[in-house]
Amino acid sequence: MPPNTIPRVEAQSIGPLSAQTGVNIETIRYYERIGLLPAPPRTRGGRRIYSAEHRRRLVFIRRMRELGFPIESVRALLGMVDGGHACADVHALTVRHLDDMRRRIGDLTRVAAILEDMADRCATGETPGCPIVEALSPD
Amino acid sequence: MPPNTIPRVEAQSIGPLSAQTGVNIETIRYYERIGLLPAPPRTRGGRRIYSAEHRRRLVFIRRMRELGFPIESVRALLGMVDGGHACADVHALTVRHLDDMRRRIGDLTRVAAILEDMADRCATGETPGCPIVEALSPD
DNA sequence: CTCATTTCTGTAGCCACTACAGAAGCAAGA
DNA sequence: TCTTGCTTCTGTAGTGGCTACAGAAATGAG
Numbered sequence: 001m002p003p004n005t006i007p008r009v010e011a012q013s014i015g016p017l018s019a020q021t022g023v024n025i026e027t028i029r030y031y032e033r034i035g036l037l038p039a040p041p042r043t044r045g046g047r048r049i050y051s052a053e054h055r056r057r058l059v060f061i062r063r064m065r066e067l068g069f070p071i072e073s074v075r076a077l078l079g080m081v082d083g084g085h086a087c088a089d090v091h092a093l094t095v096r097h098l099d100d101m102r103r104r105i106g107d108l109t110r111v112a113a114i115l116e117d118m119a120d121r122c123a124t125g126e127t128p129g130c131p132i133v134e135a136l137s138p139d
Numbered sequence: 140m141p142p143n144t145i146p147r148v149e150a151q152s153i154g155p156l157s158a159q160t161g162v163n164i165e166t167i168r169y170y171e172r173i174g175l176l177p178a179p180p181r182t183r184g185g186r187r188i189y190s191a192e193h194r195r196r197l198v199f200i201r202r203m204r205e206l207g208f209p210i211e212s213v214r215a216l217l218g219m220v221d222g223g224h225a226c227a228d229v230h231a232l233t234v235r236h237l238d239d240m241r242r243r244i245g246d247l248t249r250v251a252a253i254l255e256d257m258a259d260r261c262a263t264g265e266t267p268g269c270p271i272v273e274a275l276s277p278d
Numbered sequence: 279c280t281c282a283t284t285t286c287t288g289t290a291g292c293c294a295c296t297a298c299a300g301a302a303g304c305a306a307g308a
Numbered sequence: 309t310c311t312t313g314c315t316t317c318t319g320t321a322g323t324g325g326c327t328a329c330a331g332a333a334a335t336g337a338g
Contacts, residue, residue, distance in 0.1 A: 013335095015284065025285085026327060034325095045334045047285055068250050071325070091261040098254040105247045108240055111207050115237040122230040154315065164316085165296060173294095184303045186316055210294070 010052045017050045021058050028058065036061060036075055069097055149191040156189045160197050167197065175200060175214055208236055 018025045031037040032048075037058060040048045050058075057078070064074045073093060080089045157164045170176040176197060179187045189197075196217070203213045212232060219228045 013285075024327075027325085029286090030326060043334080045285090046287095047334070065325090066250075067254060068247075087261055091258060094254060094258045094261060098251060098258055101247055101251045101254060105244055105251060108207075108244045108247070111205075112237060112240045112244060115206060115233055115240060119230060119233045119237060122226055122233060152316075163296075166294085168317090169295065182303080184316090185318095186303070204294090 010055075011049045012055075014048050014050070017055060017058070021055060021062060023058055023062050031058070031061060034071070036071065036078070067097075068101060069093075073097065149194075150188045151194075153187050153189070156194060156197070160194060160201060162197055162201050170197070170200060173210070175210065175217070206236075207240060208232075212236065 040050050179189050
């Protein structure tokens with residue numbers, strides 16, 4: 001066997017994995033604890049050794065979390081992809097999540113408009129007319 | 140003293156207060172525990188009796204929470220209003236919070252755009268080309 | 279071999295509630 | 309007066325998604 005046919009194992013411990021993926025060490029262990037990331041093999045001393053497959057999975061988890069999917073949705077997505085028959089279900093979940101995002105954007109936008117109005121009316125620095133202070137005064 | 144000059148006490152127990160203000164009973168007690176709502180007097184049996192002033196304060200807290208102010212900001216707002224010299228500080232806090240809301244709206248909007256794109260590209264139902272499934276495949 | 283760094287487990291804290299359990303108060307009807 | 313059923317009480321634990329320790333053990337470079 002020539003040396004260049006030996007496959008590179010690409011194993012790494014949790015620190016470098018954290019640095020490469022941008023996921024906190026504690027968070028990686030947390031994902032393992034809740035069954036999101038498979039438990040990797042260990043050294044004789046008990047330290048975790050991650051493979052490229054683990055790294056891929058972790059990056060996927062991070063991306064989905066950044067996109068706002070809750071943990072349970074990420075778990076479902078992983079199950080779908082692992083199960084093979086993915087895209088239809090994945091699409092449905094994505095659309096549901098997108099609807100949720102849009103609703104939240106709408107909520108926040110309405111709130112922002114009210115805050116803007118409050119700030120404007122408060123900007124004079126006078127207590128009478130300030131909608132916040134007034135809300136607490138006896139009527 | 141004619142009967143109509145007697146001020147109405149407007150006292151009520153926690154259940155009606157909850158119903159009137161729309162704040163959960165448990166949440167009302169929680170606000171008391173964390174010092175946001177003053178502890179009201181009690182009956183001999185130990186039940187809380189709320190006055191109109193408590194009710195006003197609670198409605199204020201609810202409104203500020205609905206507008207997304209974190210508890211500590213609500214606490215600060217109450218302190219400002221109680222302290223008298225309110226509006227300038229209130230304005231500053233409001234503007235800070237508004238900035239925060241706008242940042243969050245921006246974040247969510249960016250995320251929604253990405254999700255939309257993902258959903259579109261996933262809509263064909265074919266696994267190749269699906270950006271989610273691809274992210275997990277070995278490269 | 280020494281020493282600094284990394285990693286380990288387990289637990290507790292964060293925010294803003296929410297959900298109990300089990301006991302006790304209270305009001306209306308018989 | 310007594311019962312019945314509703315309300316309220318305290319205290320604790322759970323939620324989501326991490327984050328922050330403490331104290332011990334493993335590891336790798338010099």
